[in-house]
Amino acid sequence: MPQSPDRIEYAVEGGHRLSGAIEPSGNKNAALPIICAALLTDQPVELSNVPRIRDVEALIKLIRSLGVEAVWTGPNELTIHAQVVQPTQLDPDLCSRIRASILLAGPVLSRCGQLTLPPPGGDVIGRRRLDSHFLALQQLGAEISLNQEIVFRAKRMTGADVFLDEPSVTATENALCAAVSASGTTVLRNCASEPHVQDLAHFLNRMGARIEGIGSNCMTIEGGRPLGRVSHRIGPDHIEVGSLIGLAAATGSEIRITNAGVDQLRSTLMGFEKLGINCAIEGDDLTVSSEQSKLIQPDFGGHVPKIEDQPWPAFPADTMSIAIVTATQCTGMVLMFEKMFESRMFFVDKLIAMGARIVLCDPHRAVISGPTRLKAARLESPDIRAGMAMLIAAMAADGTSIINNAQQIERGYERIEERLNAIGARITRTPARPA
Ligand SMILES: CC(=O)N[C@H]1[C@@H](OP(=O)(O)OP(=O)(O)OC[C@H]2O[C@@H](n3ccc(=O)[nH]c3=O)[C@H](O)[C@@H]2O)O[C@H](CO)[C@@H](O)[C@@H]1O
Numbered sequence: 001m002p003q004s005p006d007r008i009e010y011a012v013e014g015g016h017r018l019s020g021a022i023e024p025s026g027n028k029n030a031a032l033p034i035i036c037a038a039l040l041t042d043q044p045v046e047l048s049n050v051p052r053i054r055d056v057e058a059l060i061k062l063i064r065s066l067g068v069e070a071v072w073t074g075p076n077e078l079t080i081h082a083q084v085v086q087p088t089q090l091d092p093d094l095c096s097r098i099r100a101s102i103l104l105a106g107p108v109l110s111r112c113g114q115l116t117l118p119p120p121g122g123d124v125i126g127r128r129r130l131d132s133h134f135l136a137l138q139q140l141g142a143e144i145s146l147n148q149e150i151v152f153r154a155k156r157m158t159g160a161d162v163f164l165d166e167p168s169v170t171a172t173e174n175a176l177c178a179a180v181s182a183s184g185t186t187v188l189r190n191c192a193s194e195p196h197v198q199d200l201a202h203f204l205n206r207m208g209a210r211i212e213g214i215g216s217n218c219m220t221i222e223g224g225r226p227l228g229r230v231s232h233r234i235g236p237d238h239i240e241v242g243s244l245i246g247l248a249a250a251t252g253s254e255i256r257i258t259n260a261g262v263d264q265l266r267s268t269l270m271g272f273e274k275l276g277i278n279c280a281i282e283g284d285d286l287t288v289s290s291e292q293s294k295l296i297q298p299d300f301g302g303h304v305p306k307i308e309d310q311p312w313p314a315f316p317a318d319t320m321s322i323a324i325v326t327a328t329q330c331t332g333m334v335l336m337f338e339k340m341f342e343s344r345m346f347f348v349d350k351l352i353a354m355g356a357r358i359v360l361c362d363p364h365r366a367v368i369s370g371p372t373r374l375k376a377a378r379l380e381s382p383d384i385r386a387g388m389a390m391l392i393a394a395m396a397a398d399g400t401s402i403i404n405n406a407q408q409i410e411r412g413y414e415r416i417e418e419r420l421n422a423i424g425a426r427i428t429r430t431p432a433r434p435a
């Protein structure tokens, strides 16, 4: 049956081993706030290593609708010139497709003093709180009212001592963007410090801001400094690197992940080591050899080990679905504890249908006992990472699986079928990607 061009299907022939080198794309969750932060200056901003993914394309449409120029000057090079920013009505459909639409709040408030934002969306993986955003922006001087849309207003933004109620990633990013333009000093306590938060902070400093404490949970921002022209390269996506490690291990492949950003991978590598998967580091490259024990490492005394997500620098929440599918191909038993989102684990019913032995104890905890042979299935991708987990399961399974709703995967992974096919995968995308 013909599909709408916006609905993507992957047919995945399982059982093929991958071999070769692959480079991760730029970090989705760094590119999105940095694109928004480019609106803080009326000077041109040149970005490279920008992932060409659906979330980025949606955000570019949104900033263009505000009168901002955004031009692709190369496959992953983007120039943004926000000579003017008009806080006009934003398309509710585009805003609801991505979580990152909320990231316009800090920069547009700083630049225009007002913004009316239709509700943001993003992955449907549980409640997506906005409270921390409001708490931070209000303390910096914004007034916020909620009806069908969120209305932000600020006559003047002033630095403050802000203690976030939780280390929310996007709330930290919004607060940073507001604080660099506010007059006076802001101290941002209990803030997030993920690689993408750090990347945004370094980008802002390059623009002329003064942010101290980058990488920690307390940043001090000297606001009101002039912000100008900047060139910046987006860092590698550590979640994509984790996905590639899981994929290689689950399919018994040998791959080299080049320019992997190894400095930011410690907790990810520790998580996979618990599954008996060890990567070799050479410079900034990572090799996953096909000779892995894949023996789940019990805790001392032979107890069932646990992989749990937590705010940075601990194991990332977005790598949890990948760790779950990888564990189905490992020997032993492991508890996966996803603490952040209430619905992220529900996709395991699809893995169970493929033959995995998983007990979903409650919405946050699943016990996996492996290894199990997976058989092909017809799957539907509910979100980016569950979609990637299904792609890994399908590539490890016997037979050909169909993954529907694969446009979800493409929200976060650039040309993934093309890049994996180049190292031996057999994925057919419908509709075919234009040459
Ligand atoms: C565009 C973007 O950057 N999206 C990322 C961002 O989303 P986002 O910024 O939306 O996520 P938040 O950091 O705000 O929080 C995610 C969830 O975790 C809960 N929470 C958070 C901190 C904490 O200490 N305890 C706790 O339970 C929150 O209540 C919320 O339900 O960060 C998430 C957590 O890394 C990632 O999954 C998303 O990919």
Ligand SMILES: C=C(OP(=O)(O)O)C(=O)O
Pocket: 028, 098, 099, 100, 121, 122, 123, 124, 125, 318, 384, 385, 412
């Ligand atoms: C949850 C994710 O993205 P978003 O916050 O953009 O929905 C993700 O990247 O896994």
